[in-house]
Amino acid sequence: xxxxxxxxxxxxxxxxxxxxxxxxxxxxxxxxxxxxxxxxxxxxxxxxxxxxxxxxxxxxxxxxxxxxxxxxxxxxxxxxxxxxxxxxxxxxxxxxxxxxxxxxxxxxxxxxxxxxxxxxxxxxxxxxxxxxxxxxxxxxxxxxxxxxxxxxxxxxxxxxxxxxxxxxxxxxxxxxxxxxxxxxxxxxxxxxxxxxxxxxxxxxxxxxxxxxxxxxxxxxxx
Amino acid sequence: xxxxxxxxxxxxxxxxxxxxxxxxxxxxxxxxxxxxxxxxxxxxxxxxxxxxxxxxxxxxxxxxxxxxxxxxxxxxxxxxxxxxxxxxxxxxxxxxxxxxxxxxxxxxxxxxxxxxxxxxxxxxxxxxxxxxxxxxxxxxxxxxxxxxxxxxxxxxxxxxxxxxxxxxxxxxxxxxxxxxxxxxxxxxxxxxxxxxxxxxxxxxxxxxxxxxxxxxxxxxxxxxxxxxxxxxxxxxxxxxxxxxxxxxxxxxxxxxxxxxxxxxxxxxxxxxxxxxxxxxxxxxxxxxxxxxxxxxxxxxxxxxxxxxxxxxxxxxxxxxxxxxxxxxxxxxxxxxxxxxxxxxxxxxxxxxxxxxxxxxxxxxxxxxxxxxxxxxxxxxxxxxxxxxxxxxxxxxxxxxxxxxxxxxxxxxxxxxxxxxxxxxxxxxxxxxxxxxxxxxxxxxxxxxxxxxxxxxxxxxxxxxxxxxxxxxxxxxxxxxxxxxxx
Numbered sequence: 001x002x003x004x005x006x007x008x009x010x011x012x013x014x015x016x017x018x019x020x021x022x023x024x025x026x027x028x029x030x031x032x033x034x035x036x037x038x039x040x041x042x043x044x045x046x047x048x049x050x051x052x053x054x055x056x057x058x059x060x061x062x063x064x065x066x067x068x069x070x071x072x073x074x075x076x077x078x079x080x081x082x083x084x085x086x087x088x089x090x091x092x093x094x095x096x097x098x099x100x101x102x103x104x105x106x107x108x109x110x111x112x113x114x115x116x117x118x119x120x121x122x123x124x125x126x127x128x129x130x131x132x133x134x135x136x137x138x139x140x141x142x143x144x145x146x147x148x149x150x151x152x153x154x155x156x157x158x159x160x161x162x163x164x165x166x167x168x169x170x171x172x173x174x175x176x177x178x179x180x181x182x183x184x185x186x187x188x189x190x191x192x193x194x195x196x197x198x199x200x201x202x203x204x205x206x207x208x209x210x211x212x213x214x215x216x217x218x219x220x221x222x
Numbered sequence: 223x224x225x226x227x228x229x230x231x232x233x234x235x236x237x238x239x240x241x242x243x244x245x246x247x248x249x250x251x252x253x254x255x256x257x258x259x260x261x262x263x264x265x266x267x268x269x270x271x272x273x274x275x276x277x278x279x280x281x282x283x284x285x286x287x288x289x290x291x292x293x294x295x296x297x298x299x300x301x302x303x304x305x306x307x308x309x310x311x312x313x314x315x316x317x318x319x320x321x322x323x324x325x326x327x328x329x330x331x332x333x334x335x336x337x338x339x340x341x342x343x344x345x346x347x348x349x350x351x352x353x354x355x356x357x358x359x360x361x362x363x364x365x366x367x368x369x370x371x372x373x374x375x376x377x378x379x380x381x382x383x384x385x386x387x388x389x390x391x392x393x394x395x396x397x398x399x400x401x402x403x404x405x406x407x408x409x410x411x412x413x414x415x416x417x418x419x420x421x422x423x424x425x426x427x428x429x430x431x432x433x434x435x436x437x438x439x440x441x442x443x444x445x446x447x448x449x450x451x452x453x454x455x456x457x458x459x460x461x462x463x464x465x466x467x468x469x470x471x472x473x474x475x476x477x478x479x480x481x482x483x484x485x486x487x488x489x490x491x492x493x494x495x496x497x498x499x500x501x502x503x504x505x506x507x508x509x510x511x512x513x514x515x516x517x518x519x520x521x522x523x524x525x526x527x528x529x530x531x532x533x534x535x536x537x538x539x540x541x542x543x544x545x546x547x548x549x550x551x552x553x554x555x556x557x558x559x560x561x562x563x564x565x566x567x568x569x570x571x572x573x574x575x576x577x578x579x580x581x582x583x584x585x586x587x588x589x590x591x592x593x594x595x596x597x598x599x600x601x602x603x604x605x606x607x608x609x610x611x612x613x614x615x616x617x618x619x620x621x622x623x624x625x626x627x628x629x630x631x632x633x634x635x636x637x638x639x640x641x642x643x644x645x646x647x648x649x650x651x652x653x654x655x656x657x658x659x660x661x662x663x664x665x666x667x668x669x670x671x672x673x674x675x676x677x678x679x680x681x682x683x684x685x686x687x688x689x690x691x692x693x694x695x696x697x698x699x700x701x702x703x704x705x706x707x708x
Contacts, residue, residue, distance in 0.1 A: 084686035110479025114488050122479050136482045138491030140448055146705045147495055154494060195476040215477060
């Protein structure tokens with residue numbers, strides 16, 4: 001059996017291996033959130049607030065995401081609402097607040113434990129249309145920088161990676177580093193079954209994961 | 223573990239079990255095919271009924287064979303007797319066996335038990351066992367067609383390992399059709415002992431082989447196969463075509479990544495990472511292997527297309543648009559050099575459309591200029607055989623050989639043969655692939671152009687699109703090597 005880590009736990013694991021995630025803080029109460037935010041100059045308004053916990057996989061569907069919160073007052077009322085929306089079967093929950101990063105292009109990256117080949121790492125064109133577009137490439141974990149560069153080259157939608165609507169071309173080395181780091185999570189952390197980074201938003205060409213979900217074997221719990 | 227398969231592919235003597243005088247039985251057919259292909263080693267047919275088959279005495283028992291005269295046994299007998307036969311063969315010095323015999327894993331639980339015993343016995347006796355339930359093994363350096371079916375194949379440098387016997391035949395038939403030959407070919411059958419990776423590893427060391435061609439359906443131990451095939455691809459090109467490759471979305475997955483991980487997408491990524499050249503179908507796989515076996519690897523993606531008329535060049539460039547190949551603008555010095563050779567109506571661009579302006583030496587000269595230019599990585603010539611096609615109509619039109627037709631027909635046919643020879647010579651000398659494509663390769667295989675290519679054991683593609691596809695696959699492999707400093 002496997003379990004799904006909360007978004008905050010998932011973000012910390014992947015970030016440890018060099019996968020860029022948007023700056024974030026967490027708190028179990030509104031006051032904790034505000035205090036954490038004050039202590040971390042890396043998280044800037046406007047922010048996104050989400051209710052997260054191991055049992056909460058589909059935040060958007062349940063309306064547990066608040067976008068574009070411009071100041072402390074807006075954040076406070078969002079935190080209050082989110083914490084009030086928790087259900088008993090959600091278990092331990094907390095509010096995750098992250099910088100609202102902006103970019104028009106979304107990628108998806110992840111790991112998957114393949115029945116034939118073991119752990120694989122994926123890069124694709126992401127966002128809510130990822131499963132409809134199916135422009136994805138896989139490699140077996142581990143990968144090196146050459147493999148990661150070829151993953152980028154193998155995407156069919158190359159135009160998305162070039163200069164796009166006033167945004168610069170994708171920072172190739174940054175994306176390579178993110179992929180190699182993601183694969184390293186699978187190589188070095190025990191019991192990884194799957195990871196979703198969806199979306200990774202291209203911000204000034206650099207990929208930043210704004211959501212993360214890790215599925216691990218129960219004994220691999222961390 | 224790497225197996226020594228030299229007794230399987232180059233045996234000094236072969237025992238065939240299950241030989242009878244019935245020309246429809248596997249034992250008879252195998253003996254026939256072996257003798258018909260010109261195998262020069264010793265052949266020991268063994269059967270229940272003494273006598274002669276195809277002029278060869280049939281022995282009643284393996285015990286009658288002198289020790290050390292045979293090192294391979296080809297098994298066509300029923301499953302129940304084969305363990306004893308294998309022991310007897312081992313006692314005579316046999317170190318490799320091909321089991322055409324069926325009745326093993328494919329036949330249910332009892333067969334699966336027999337197969338497990340066979341695996342253990344092979345290990346105990348130290349015999350390399352191919353099959354069971356396989357169609358056979360072909361090896362042109364030994365003039366050996368040890369198969370229960372046709373065909374044999376022309377000699378060449380492509381080595382085939384297939385999880386389906388039918389596709390061994392398909393590849394061998396394509397070798398006959400194109401003239402690009404085979405070094406070794408083996409059907410893995412149930413692959414009880416030897417699997418695709420074992421064969422391909424042996425091909426990697428085989429001086430008779432320059433490219434491996436694999437058909438596979440099932441992947442049992444994917445990670446191990448990946449590691450082993452990648453190690454081979456670092457040394458020799460491996461072309462892979464996979465059957466049963468579509469289960470897209472069949473997997474119930476909680477994660478987006480899992481939902482996107484179709485078998486085909488993962489297999490494709492594995493191939494790209496391992497440097498395996500994945501083709502979409504059997505024909506494309508053969509043509510890629512045939513191209514790689516007979517051309518130098520390109521050192522980049524820049525292609526110059528040379529045509530005698532416009533439309534073909536357009537089609538070639540269209541075909542390139544779905545690839546990473548690049549119909550490069552002509553470098554100024556190349557442009558100037560070509561301009562000197564052609565009348566003013568030429569295309570002045572890539573594709574180089576000579577617009578019918580060629581004289582006796584123009585085609586070889588233009589191919590030479592393009593292939594030897596440092597900013598050109600490959601050349602594709604479209605237009606081989608046109609002159610000989612005209613010649614064919616002149617031969618057949620009722621006026622030949624009078625009215626000067628004999629002379630012009632001879633000129634046309636010599637020219638096309640020259641173009642074929644020039645393309646081969648220029649490719650070898652400049653270390654730049656020079657591909658040829660014309661539908662005449664299929665429509666009129668006797669045409670002097672394609673016929674000369676075939677006689678030289680080289681590949682003439684049947685269309686510009688197919689040539690482009692082969693070149694693209696070859697170019698991707700070359701790029702994989704370069705990226706890894708190989």
